[in-house]
Amino acid sequence: MNDAKRNDVPERTTDVVVVGAGIAGLTAAELLVEHGQDVIVLEARERVGGRLEGGHFTSGTSIELGGQWVGPTQDEVLALAERLGLETFTVRDKGRSLLFAEGGRQESDDDTFGLPGESARAFQELVETIDGTAATIDRQAPGNSPGAAGLDRMTAAQWLDDTCQDRAARRFADTLLASIFAAESDEYSALHMLYYLSSGGGLHRMMITIGGAQDSRVRGGTHQLAERLAESLGDRVVLDHEVLEISEWDTEQRLKAPNNQAMVRTTSTRYRCDHVIVALPPVMAARIDYAPPLPANRDIAQSHMNAGNVIKFQIEYDTPFWHAEGLSGTVLSLDHHVSLVYDNGVPDSQRGILVAFVEGRHARAFNDLSEEQRAQLVVDDLECFFGETASRPTEVLQRNWSEEPFTRGCYGGRFGTGLWTTVGEHLAKPLGRISWAGAETASVWNGYIDGAIRSGQRAAEEVLSTIGKR
Amino acid sequence: MNDAKRNDVPERTTDVVVVGAGIAGLTAAELLVEHGQDVIVLEARERVGGRLEGGHFTSGTSIELGGQWVGPTQDEVLALAERLGLETFTVRDKGRSLLFAEGGRQESDDDTFGLPGESARAFQELVETIDGTAATIDRQAPGNSPGAAGLDRMTAAQWLDDTCQDRAARRFADTLLASIFAAESDEYSALHMLYYLSSGGGLHRMMITIGGAQDSRVRGGTHQLAERLAESLGDRVVLDHEVLEISEWDTEQRLKAPNNQAMVRTTSTRYRCDHVIVALPPVMAARIDYAPPLPANRDIAQSHMNAGNVIKFQIEYDTPFWHAEGLSGTVLSLDHHVSLVYDNGVPDSQRGILVAFVEGRHARAFNDLSEEQRAQLVVDDLECFFGETASRPTEVLQRNWSEEPFTRGCYGGRFGTGLWTTVGEHLAKPLGRISWAGAETASVWNGYIDGAIRSGQRAAEEVLSTIGKR
Numbered sequence: 001m002n003d004a005k006r007n008d009v010p011e012r013t014t015d016v017v018v019v020g021a022g023i024a025g026l027t028a029a030e031l032l033v034e035h036g037q038d039v040i041v042l043e044a045r046e047r048v049g050g051r052l053e054g055g056h057f058t059s060g061t062s063i064e065l066g067g068q069w070v071g072p073t074q075d076e077v078l079a080l081a082e083r084l085g086l087e088t089f090t091v092r093d094k095g096r097s098l099l100f101a102e103g104g105r106q107e108s109d110d111d112t113f114g115l116p117g118e119s120a121r122a123f124q125e126l127v128e129t130i131d132g133t134a135a136t137i138d139r140q141a142p143g144n145s146p147g148a149a150g151l152d153r154m155t156a157a158q159w160l161d162d163t164c165q166d167r168a169a170r171r172f173a174d175t176l177l178a179s180i181f182a183a184e185s186d187e188y189s190a191l192h193m194l195y196y197l198s199s200g201g202g203l204h205r206m207m208i209t210i211g212g213a214q215d216s217r218v219r220g221g222t223h224q225l226a227e228r229l230a231e232s233l234g235d236r237v238v239l240d241h242e243v244l245e246i247s248e249w250d251t252e253q254r255l256k257a258p259n260n261q262a263m264v265r266t267t268s269t270r271y272r273c274d275h276v277i278v279a280l281p282p283v284m285a286a287r288i289d290y291a292p293p294l295p296a297n298r299d300i301a302q303s304h305m306n307a308g309n310v311i312k313f314q315i316e317y318d319t320p321f322w323h324a325e326g327l328s329g330t331v332l333s334l335d336h337h338v339s340l341v342y343d344n345g346v347p348d349s350q351r352g353i354l355v356a357f358v359e360g361r362h363a364r365a366f367n368d369l370s371e372e373q374r375a376q377l378v379v380d381d382l383e384c385f386f387g388e389t390a391s392r393p394t395e396v397l398q399r400n401w402s403e404e405p406f407t408r409g410c411y412g413g414r415f416g417t418g419l420w421t422t423v424g425e426h427l428a429k430p431l432g433r434i435s436w437a438g439a440e441t442a443s444v445w446n447g448y449i450d451g452a453i454r455s456g457q458r459a460a461e462e463v464l465s466t467i468g469k470r
Numbered sequence: 471m472n473d474a475k476r477n478d479v480p481e482r483t484t485d486v487v488v489v490g491a492g493i494a495g496l497t498a499a500e501l502l503v504e505h506g507q508d509v510i511v512l513e514a515r516e517r518v519g520g521r522l523e524g525g526h527f528t529s530g531t532s533i534e535l536g537g538q539w540v541g542p543t544q545d546e547v548l549a550l551a552e553r554l555g556l557e558t559f560t561v562r563d564k565g566r567s568l569l570f571a572e573g574g575r576q577e578s579d580d581d582t583f584g585l586p587g588e589s590a591r592a593f594q595e596l597v598e599t600i601d602g603t604a605a606t607i608d609r610q611a612p613g614n615s616p617g618a619a620g621l622d623r624m625t626a627a628q629w630l631d632d633t634c635q636d637r638a639a640r641r642f643a644d645t646l647l648a649s650i651f652a653a654e655s656d657e658y659s660a661l662h663m664l665y666y667l668s669s670g671g672g673l674h675r676m677m678i679t680i681g682g683a684q685d686s687r688v689r690g691g692t693h694q695l696a697e698r699l700a701e702s703l704g705d706r707v708v709l710d711h712e713v714l715e716i717s718e719w720d721t722e723q724r725l726k727a728p729n730n731q732a733m734v735r736t737t738s739t740r741y742r743c744d745h746v747i748v749a750l751p752p753v754m755a756a757r758i759d760y761a762p763p764l765p766a767n768r769d770i771a772q773s774h775m776n777a778g779n780v781i782k783f784q785i786e787y788d789t790p791f792w793h794a795e796g797l798s799g800t801v802l803s804l805d806h807h808v809s810l811v812y813d814n815g816v817p818d819s820q821r822g823i824l825v826a827f828v829e830g831r832h833a834r835a836f837n838d839l840s841e842e843q844r845a846q847l848v849v850d851d852l853e854c855f856f857g858e859t860a861s862r863p864t865e866v867l868q869r870n871w872s873e874e875p876f877t878r879g880c881y882g883g884r885f886g887t888g889l890w891t892t893v894g895e896h897l898a899k900p901l902g903r904i905s906w907a908g909a910e911t912a913s914v915w916n917g918y919i920d921g922a923i924r925s926g927q928r929a930a931e932e933v934l935s936t937i938g939k940r
Binding site: 153154155157158183184186187283287289293295296297299300303304306309361364365367368400402403405408409416417418422423 | 623624625627628653654656657753757759763765766767769770773774776779831834835837838870872873875878879886887888892893
């Protein structure tokens with residue numbers, strides 16, 4: 001507010017400034033350019049992609065440190081991949097999966113993960129109840145759903161306790177949900193759980209690999225979606241430009257002075273523009289200064305939508321040795337730091353690759369350790385899952401999304417109790433010259449790449465419809 | 471991080487930089503100066519005091535827009551007032567109080583607020599159970615308290631549901647707690663509730679006026695505590711200097727280069743210093759950029775400690791007309807926007823003054839209204855409480871603390887489920903060259919003026935003890 005320096009930086013003019021070169025912002029920018037708009041995309045990092053990030057094993061294999069899967073009904077991301085000339089491939093899910101729980105180890109080849117009969121049935125019933133209830137949620141306005149007031153006052157854990165009495169099924173559900181929310185089930189409201197699951201077509205679709213949210217990947221890495229979009233936008237995408245302030249965004253000012261414009265300020269440049277699309281995770285949108293200040297409920301909505309905590313590990317081996325043992329590589333554990341493992345091999349390498357996730361409270365425990373300690377604990381868990389051979393990876397890559405100052409948590413944001421029904425409507429609602437994009441603002445596949453794309457499309461359409469009215 | 475301008479501002483050197491001229495920061499600064507330290511206090515606002523703020527009725531009467539009460543066992547704030555030559559006075563609590571619930575109106579002259587007999591007993595038992603359990607909490611490390619794991623997984627609302635079966639008593643407790651937390655009981659964990667209440671000596675002490683947390687006020691306004699402290703610090707307190715970044719704060723760097731210093735950057739100046747005391751509410755500490763980034767769990771602790779939502783109204787009348795009717799002015803309502811009212815008269819004015827609070831979900835509903843609409847709804851409620859005379863105030867002052875960009879909510883911060891046991895220890899623990907102060911870091915009277923003072927003392931002692939070791 002008191003920035004003596006703010007007027008010392010050069011000022012440029014454009015039609016629309018997009019804040020954030022994640023897939024949401026890049027999608028919005030592409031659409032606006034197609035409609036003849038002058039667009040600048042400001043990205044704080046020295047790379048595009050946001051929560052899509054590529055990495056490489058020393059062996060040369062490209063692998064994702066961020067989001068990696070796509071699947072059926074994610075029509076927008078599948079269409080984008082095709083349009084950009086990117087090939088997708090179905091993940092390998094052959095062989096038996098492993099479940100570790102209560103100190104025991106189960107092998108199985110179906111969705112029950114080897115839960116004992118009664119618990120398997122209880123879990124099946126729970127999934128059906130969740131998905132039946134999720135189907136009643138108003139995805140455009142979760143706070144207006146039937147029973148929203150009650151669902152918003154209880155945590156998901158409370159709702160699950162009321163819904164499922166089988167202890168093993170209940171514990172299994174918690175671990176499975178942690179792999180979707182990267183948070184414990186007591187850290188978000190029942191309404192949030194049902195809304196989020198509903199946006200992706202239900203828990204069943206979200207939890208399975210083949211035919212579900214973990215069905216396919218992009219050859220060479222899913223992060224190429226963002227990279228190729230950015231390429232086509234050329235020098236409209238400006239890296240290393242953190243947005244510090246958005247001013248004169250308010251509608252009243254616009255009405256008073258129709259030729260007035262908003263101002264977006266980075267450390268080194270100011271952009272005057274007619275529209276701003278903030279395509280950031282809500283917690284990052286909350287870190288920008290707004291002048292005038294945002295309405296309190298918008299500020300509460302974005303600053304209270306906490307992100308999950310997850311550390312993603314990519315572990316490479318000389319060979320996928322688990323195949324010979326008839327194992328798929330899939331592991332769910334209620335007893336270890338690592339709660340979820342998948343075979344993560346790629347068509348361009350014969351090596352074995354596992355992806356392992358440390359999520360929720362486990363991730364917070366890992367946060368206080370060094371990267372070396374974390375890698376060792378993960379490899380120890382993998383040895384416990386797959387035997388001694390697993391203790392000798394060729395390489396371990398890791399990304400702790402809670403340590404990324406320009407993301408501050410993954411996968412997506414969640415609302416605790418009392419938020420969807422009081423401030424939730426402000427999360428995606430345009431405000432003066434600002435539209436809000438990002439996976440958290442999507443009503444279809446919220447929190448996923450597909451949802452991010454849809455949010456970018458919606459934000460671009462909001463801007464274009466305003467231009468139409470001018 | 472990419473601030474091309476960061477080296478263009480003048481650089482100064484001092485021993486300690488205190489961030490925030492609230493009562494915590496000012497207390498720390500005063501202690502450090504007494505011990506011969508060179509200190510600079512950087513304050514973003516154009517006034518000192520933080521959540522202590524003075525206002526004036528047009529009649530000339532000084533009144534508090536922020537924190538206003540002090541009481542027994544708040545020894546540090548009482549001592550400070552005395553030392554600064556400020557008089558305290560006991561609030562007026564004579565006459566019958568009013569309770570509005572389930573559409574009804576009750577008058578009473580005891581702590582039961584006229585709850586029906588059985589519910590009054592149930593409420594009394596609930597308070598005893600709360601205070602008995604609160605007494606078992608480890609105030610230095612709430613996450614290590616007996617039963618902490620379970621208490622941290624449930625909301626306070628869940629714990630209260632389990633503890634109290636009487637519906638009227640339960641609803642009464644929710645409204646009473648909202649007046650302490652400015653948040654609904656499902657928005658913080660049971661562990662947080664018990665810890666917070668324990669820090670002030672229990673719910674009974676916190677809820678009562680005479681002999682409790684609302685016992686006394688400072689003649690001329692409680693905000694004078696901050697103003698007089700600041701006066702004595704003179705030009706060490708620098709207003710209108712928002713801190714944007716704290717760099718080179720980390721211990722490792724200090725160990726490697728013992729003469730190296732931390733850097734605190736505002737928009738117009740940089741300060742090199744040996745120590746930084748961040749004396750801000752956690753959500754404001756979270757908005758500063760840190761280089762290197764803070765450890766993830768520290769970032770989570772401060773960014774997830776959401777502040778309450780409260781709008782404070784001071785309503786002045788020609789006379790305290792309710793006295794003649796035998797009413798104290800105290801109202802608790804479960805049925806209105808306004809949930810709590812007190813007589814707020816001051817010794818220097820014969821006029822009648824009421825203070826009214828709109829809290830929690832009611833405050834969020836008010837956030838979307840204009841100040842005029844809010845004032846009208848409050849006056850309408852007061853008319854409902856006290857009759858037609860209440861509809862004609864001479865003036866209504868209001869402060870919505872959720873709309874203050876340098877506070878972002880009041881009274882204090884709260885932890886939802888799953889935080890005290892995973893990241894809570896990071897809230898007050900010194901980190902490299904940084905100590906953390908502010909009412910949220912106090913283990914005695916957490917969230918109160920007294921706690922803020924104690925936190926400033928602790929932070930100053932942390933710095934002094936490090937100096938002793940150098």
